[in-house]
Amino acid sequence: MPEMTCIVCPVGCRMTVKVTGTAVEVTGNGCRRGLEYARQEAIAPQRVLTAVVAVAGAEQPLPVKTARPIPKEKLFAAMAEVKTLRPQPPIRIGQVLKEDLAGTGVALVAAKNF
Amino acid sequence: MLEKDTDLVVIGAGPAGLAAALAAAEAGVGEVILIDRLEEPGGILQQCIHNGFGLRYFGEELTGPEYAWRFIEPLAQYPQIQLKTGTMVIELTADRRVVAINPRDGLVVYRAKAVILAMGCRERPRGAINIPGSRPAGIFTAGTVQRLMNIEGLLPGKTAVILGSGDIGLIMARRLTLEGVKVRAVLELLPYSSGLQRNIVQCLDDYQIPLYLSHTVTRIRGEQRVSAVEVAPVDDRLQPLSDQRFAIDCDTLVLSVGLVPENELSVNAGVQLDPATGGPLVDSNYQTNLPGIFACGNVVHVHDLVDDVTEESRMAGGAAALYIRGQLAKVTMIRVSGGRNVRSVVPQQIAPDRPTTLYVRARFPERNRILRVADNDRTKLPVVAPGETIRYTLTPKELQEYREDLSISIEGGASHA
Ligand SMILES: Cc1cc2nc3c(=O)[nH]c(=O)nc-3n(C[C@H](O)[C@H](O)[C@H](O)COP(=O)(O)OP(=O)(O)OC[C@H]3O[C@@H](n4cnc5c(N)ncnc54)[C@H](O)[C@@H]3O)c2cc1C
Ligand code: SF4
Numbered sequence: 001m002p003e004m005t006c007i008v009c010p011v012g013c014r015m016t017v018k019v020t021g022t023a024v025e026v027t028g029n030g031c032r033r034g035l036e037y038a039r040q041e042a043i044a045p046q047r048v049l050t051a052v053v054a055v056a057g058a059e060q061p062l063p064v065k066t067a068r069p070i071p072k073e074k075l076f077a078a079m080a081e082v083k084t085l086r087p088q089p090p091i092r093i094g095q096v097l098k099e100d101l102a103g104t105g106v107a108l109v110a111a112k113n114f
Numbered sequence: 115m116l117e118k119d120t121d122l123v124v125i126g127a128g129p130a131g132l133a134a135a136l137a138a139a140e141a142g143v144g145e146v147i148l149i150d151r152l153e154e155p156g157g158i159l160q161q162c163i164h165n166g167f168g169l170r171y172f173g174e175e176l177t178g179p180e181y182a183w184r185f186i187e188p189l190a191q192y193p194q195i196q197l198k199t200g201t202m203v204i205e206l207t208a209d210r211r212v213v214a215i216n217p218r219d220g221l222v223v224y225r226a227k228a229v230i231l232a233m234g235c236r237e238r239p240r241g242a243i244n245i246p247g248s249r250p251a252g253i254f255t256a257g258t259v260q261r262l263m264n265i266e267g268l269l270p271g272k273t274a275v276i277l278g279s280g281d282i283g284l285i286m287a288r289r290l291t292l293e294g295v296k297v298r299a300v301l302e303l304l305p306y307s308s309g310l311q312r313n314i315v316q317c318l319d320d321y322q323i324p325l326y327l328s329h330t331v332t333r334i335r336g337e338q339r340v341s342a343v344e345v346a347p348v349d350d351r352l353q354p355l356s357d358q359r360f361a362i363d364c365d366t367l368v369l370s371v372g373l374v375p376e377n378e379l380s381v382n383a384g385v386q387l388d389p390a391t392g393g394p395l396v397d398s399n400y401q402t403n404l405p406g407i408f409a410c411g412n413v414v415h416v417h418d419l420v421d422d423v424t425e426e427s428r429m430a431g432g433a434a435a436l437y438i439r440g441q442l443a444k445v446t447m448i449r450v451s452g453g454r455n456v457r458s459v460v461p462q463q464i465a466p467d468r469p470t471t472l473y474v475r476a477r478f479p480e481r482n483r484i485l486r487v488a489d490n491d492r493t494k495l496p497v498v499a500p501g502e503t504i505r506y507t508l509t510p511k512e513l514q515e516y517r518e519d520l521s522i523s524i525e526g527g528a529s530h531a
Contacts, residue, residue: 005311007312008169009170012310047316051163061265063264113183
């Protein structure tokens with residue numbers, strides 16, 4: 001049975017995952033989020049992307065994140081699109097900077113006031 | 115020189131100082147001076163743009179700046195908290211005089227009824243400084259790379275090797291990769307990583323970055339700029355096997371080094387440190403050996419979860435408020451010490467009259483163990499790793515059995531239950 005480390009929180013539970021057809025059986029998870037993670041990871045892995053973007057007219061960059069996890073294989077495409085953004089201050093924490101980042105259906109949001 | 119009486123001075127406005135100041139204000143302290151040498155509160159969190167903060171405390175996964183904002187925003191509701199940024203504390207005395215300096219006010223001496231130490235930790239180059247070879251440009255600590263990339267928006271180079279597999283190094287391996295820097299390898303001297311397992315998975319495995327355990331850098335090549343590092347496996351005495359060495363081309367060497375609590379101020383004031391943690395000895399109230407001087411966060415011991423920092427800092431803030439009112443109960447504390455495979459335990463002294471969460475750090479990795487408190491097996495430990503703190507909350511009921519010094523150890527799973 002394949003072993004998997006839950007990456008949802010820093011506790012990092014070690015889980016065993018058994019996939020039979022479409023059924024995924026998980027043991028060793030410390031909470032429900034681990035179960036959901038293992039199911040997702042076994043079928044279509046996803047990650048939250050965090051980065052910084054340059055802000056128009058400012059020296060320091062702005063930290064940003066995807067509002068939800070995006071497919072793992074889209075991380076680099078998403079990163080390339082993040083690089084093209086130049087948001088204008090003032091920016092509020094949580095403000096959407098780009099809807100539907102790299103065709104993922106997930107928004108990129110500001111992680112800080114600017 | 116301006117002298118000023120005040121109730122509470124909090125040194126450091128990272129997550130520890132912020133939570134302690136807010137808790138003290140909530141508990142009715144009349145005036146709190148919250149000091150940080152940086153221009154912005156939030157401490158190390160402002161450069162930790164990755165997510166993973168707050169799942170335990172907020173039930174959400176936040177980035178560092180978002181977690182910090184949860185404690186910066188409420189400051190506005192507490193006019194009794196005076197935030198002094200761009201201000202450096204240069205001296206602390208046992209009778210709680212805090213000497214601070216900034217360009218606007220010059221030197222100010224606060225005579226405080228209580229002081230909370232929340233200075234965090236700093237990077238300590240771990241032997242890596244002794245690598246032979248020239249000293250070209252392109253050698254950075256992981257924390258410096260993190261600041262360059264996330265605060266200043268600069269890239270350190272094009273191809274990198276990371277020495278040390280602590281969390282900051284792992285996180286920066288991913289961050290560099292996403293920015294288009296080729297991370298050729300992460301090298302770890304020990305046979306195991308000191309980083310969180312979750313970071314090995316999502317920072318290295320996700321991007322197929324190789325992790326070489328039991329390997330080290332034996333020489334740095336390059337004149338103006340790093341051009342390559344020579345790498346060799348090490349034997350079980352950590353000595354490089356030079357006949358097996360090989361070179362990895364790179365223009366950047368990142369040293370992911372250990373963190374040490376920042377305690378110059380504390381030591382000069384006479385605060386007693388625990389050699390195992392490098393931070394002050396504290397009790398259940400997070401009070402140090404000096405009455406009225408409390409400590410919380412990474413200045414006490416290096417935490418891997420900021421959520422734990424918040425919890426203990428709120429406790430320190432609440433206890434300081436009681437101390438200021440003369441209501442902090444004096445109880446005889448039970449001393450705690452580390453037994454088998456335990457490097458450190460915090461707090462080092464616990465009050466028998468209330469629940470106290472112990473933070474236990476192991477010396478070496480093991481599987482299928484049990485946490486033993488004195489003679490009693492308390493909780494199963496399927497995986498023990500030096501990089502991952504073990505939390506265990508002792509209840510007053512359990513503590514009734516213990517009046518003497520208490521030994522905490524990690525024992526074989528097969529012992530009496
Ligand atoms: C790279 C890195 C990655 C991390 N990743 C995670 C993670 O994914 N999840 C998680 O939960 N936790 C993580 N942590 C841990 C968490 O960030 C820390 O435990 C937390 O920031 C510690 O808070 P603190 O307030 O004790 O220290 P700090 O945040 O370091 O704050 C200390 C403050 O004190 C100030 N200061 C120090 N000395 C003085 C002085 N003499 N005068 C004035 N000011 C002073 C400093 O400027 C600083 O602002 C990470 C830590 C690091 C370093
Ligand atoms: S299973 Fe739950 S507790 Fe365990 S690592 Fe995952 S999220 Fe954290």
